[in-house]
Amino acid sequence: MDNSLDCTYGLDNLYQPTYHGREPRRFGRDGSPSQRRDDAIIRAAACAPWKPPRPPKRSENTATCTSRRRRCRPKGTLLPLVSGIDVINECTSRGLVAGAFNTTNIETTMGIVAAIEKVGVPTFIQVAPTNAALSGFEYIYDMVSRRLAECDVPVALHLDHGKSLDAVRDALAADFTSIMIDYSEYDYDENVRVSKIARELTPSSLALEAELGSIGGKEDDVAPEFAAHTDPQQAAEFVAATGCDMLAVSVGNQHGYVPNAAIDFELLAAVRDASPVPLVIHGGSGLPDEQLAQLHEYNVVKVNVASDLRNAMIRSFGEAYNANPKEASLIRVSTDAVAAITHVVEKRIRTLNPSVA
Known part of the structure; x- marks a missing residue:
């Protein structure tokens, strides 16, 4: 030979x-x-x-390969991951709102992507450092990108609530394509200072989300020391100083399930008018459907949903145990959990985008 x-x-x-x-x-x-x-x-x-x-x-430099990877693929090849910039641009040009759904494991990921494929709206899949503690960011990347290799809808892999620059570095090293730095619990100047560093770490080809104002409620049983609404008068200055591509705002939304959580649409409109970049709403699980359906009118490009998905999975396993305490078919129960998560994600995407049939 x-x-x-x-x-x-x-x-x-x-x-x-x-x-x-x-x-x-x-x-x-x-x-x-x-x-x-x-x-x-x-x-x-x-x-x-x-x-x-x-x-x-992998190294920090490999995080910049996302856009190059898209160009290097033969025409017609499916795109496993895109930059958060691509999701933002696609949604703003079409008047859509991207759901941002938190994953932790294979069942959640399968359920999220199945719903994305059914509806066809560009989406973020995300994970917070608290939920990557078991697996690490690289495992999340491998799991999500492997499933998305068969998906032709633009999807970005996003770091949710990066509370430290180390979290930003780790997510970039794992090839995440969108980043959030969250120093909103600190004073304004410190928030700007650290968010600027996060921008320097994050290539311009990838999206950066920063938060102005501190969102209340509990994220993974962790609550901020204080909650504060976003000040519209600070929005333009903050965006210019940090170079963020999306601005997470506190306008009555709360993390998790908080009774009577509601958007202050007058405040949201003021922030929209002041901000030069699209807005992000956290705490989508606790907001009523009629409010979620209005967010596209306020330059909101991304809405985070986490508690709904986790509850759907835990409920599926709990119901299986209650029905049969000796249940031992993990694959059957896991499959039921995937179906429950798919249902929740599809419903949320359609609620956020009334124009989608």
Whole structure:
């Protein structure tokens, strides 16, 4: 067998060197430039028998590869992840609101993506550092991107409530495509200072969300020391100083399930008029449907939903146990949980976007 390297390229095997007499191998997970480079080096070395290349080691610099990855893929290839900038632009151009759904495990991820595929609205899938404590950010990336490899709807992987610059760095190193820095519990100047650093860390090709005003309620059983509404008079200055692409606001919304949580639409309108970037509403699980359905009129581009999904999964397992305390078919109960999560996510996406059939 002739093992000499042939560097011809065909449309069906874009960027792939082939060996004479040997079936060309397709590239691994993402076909990124760094992976193609490593693959070519390994395969060409000493004409050794071909072995699957190791995935390239991730670093902070790999976070910038998202847009390049899209350009390097052959036309018609499905896009596993896009930048949060792409989701923002797609939604604002079409008058849509992106749901931002928190995942923790495979069941939640499967349920979220199944709903996204049914409705077709660009979306954020996100995780907070508190919920990545068990798996780490890289596991979340691998799980989400693997499932999205079969999805043709634009989806970004977002860091939710990055409370430290270390969390921002870790998410970027894991190839997240959208970042939130949340220093809203600190005074205005400190919030600006740290948010500016987060902008410096986050490539301009990726989206950065920052928060002005402190949202109340509990996020993963953690409540802020104080809650404060967003001051419209600070909005333009804050956005200009931090360079954020989305502004999370506190306008009566609360994290988790808070009785009588309600949007102050007069305040939201004032912030909308003052902010040069689209707005983000946290605490979507606790808001009434009629309010969620109005948010597209207020330049809201992203609405976070977490508690609804977690409750759907926990409820599915609880109901299965109550029905049969000796239930041992984990796959059946997990499948029921996926279906319950899909139902919740689809309902939320449609509620946020009344124009979607």
